[in-house]
Amino acid sequence: MIDLTAPADASNPLWPWFLTLLAIGITAWLIYDFVLAPIWKRRHILESIPYCPSLLLPTLPIERDKTILVPSHKMIQLSYRVNLMQLTCSCFRFRRIRRFYPPNDIRRLCRHLRKELLSSGCAQQFDELTRGVIASRLVDGCYVRENLSNSEMILGFHPRSSIVRVYTYRKSQLDPPGGPYTGQVDKFTYNHRQDLWIYGEPPPNSDEIIGVIDTIMTACRARYPHPEKLPQSRGETLATPIPETEAATAARMRRERILSAGKSTTPLQRP
Numbered sequence: 001m002i003d004l005t006a007p008a009d010a011s012n013p014l015w016p017w018f019l020t021l022l023a024i025g026i027t028a029w030l031i032y033d034f035v036l037a038p039i040w041k042r043r044h045i046l047e048s049i050p051y052c053p054s055l056l057l058p059t060l061p062i063e064r065d066k067t068i069l070v071p072s073h074k075m076i077q078l079s080y081r082v083n084l085m086q087l088t089c090s091c092f093r094f095r096r097i098r099r100f101y102p103p104n105d106i107r108r109l110c111r112h113l114r115k116e117l118l119s120s121g122c123a124q125q126f127d128e129l130t131r132g133v134i135a136s137r138l139v140d141g142c143y144v145r146e147n148l149s150n151s152e153m154i155l156g157f158h159p160r161s162s163i164v165r166v167y168t169y170r171k172s173q174l175d176p177p178g179g180p181y182t183g184q185v186d187k188f189t190y191n192h193r194q195d196l197w198i199y200g201e202p203p204p205n206s207d208e209i210i211g212v213i214d215t216i217m218t219a220c221r222a223r224y225p226h227p228e229k230l231p232q233s234r235g236e237t238l239a240t241p242i243p244e245t246e247a248a249t250a251a252r253m254r255r256e257r258i259l260s261a262g263k264s265t266t267p268l269q270r271p
């Protein structure tokens with residue numbers, strides 16, 4: 001046993017072996033951390049694209065193609081280099097994971113990119129639902145934008161998780177019970193396995209939203225490459241298509257105006 005607190009004794013026959021093992025250990029760690037882990041992470045992210053849909057952000061104007069220093073929230077003396085147009089950051093999490101997502105993918109947004117998009121006013125160039133997602137932490141692997149009969153929503157989820165985050169409009173006081181809803185965009189959390197809204201009240205149109213969640217989760221899980229790792233089914237049912245009402249037509253026209261203004265997120269195309 002080598003006593004590490006004792007002065008180094010170069011004559012100890014175990015000392016060269018200790019130094020050799022230490023060098024091998026450090027080299028192996030460096031190879032793993034800087035070579036193997038990024039390769040595996042990149043491959044995992046690219047493989048996930050067919051079963052993990054996502055959203056693309058509209059590209060910001062060319063004036064935003066510059067480096068901005070964003071202070072760390074943990075260490076005041078530390079800053080990260082952020083580029084809002086390229087959606088890049090020099091923080092560890094971006095370099096390790098988020099940089100492997102395609103250009104403009106909403107999953108590229110680390111804490112610093114989100115903070116700078118919101119504080120600089122750039123996020124005002126996106127639609128309300130997209131801003132609602134950016135204001136929250138982007139912790140989900142999949143994002144889907146869906147039209148509802150009288151509203152619209154963005155879902156954040158992963159095929160292997162039962163937790164689904166729903167970003168949609170709240171009902172304001174003057175809104176009719178059946179919508180369209182014009183309140184602020186908020187995040188609602190649904191446990192798909194337990195069929196339960198958690199952390200607060202359900203969103204308006206919750207019955208319809210649950211049906212859409214069932215459809216989307218069923219489709220995503222059907223494409224998942226490791227079905228043995230999926231959670232056990234709770235007997236998911238497919239959503240019933242809902243006929244479009246007059247109010248729904250008004251909501252659809254509003255959405256089309258947003259889309260034509262180029263402010264909306266668009267689905268990430270599968271390779």
Ligand SMILES: [Zn+2]
Nearest residue numbers: 089091110112
């Ligand atoms: Zn960052």
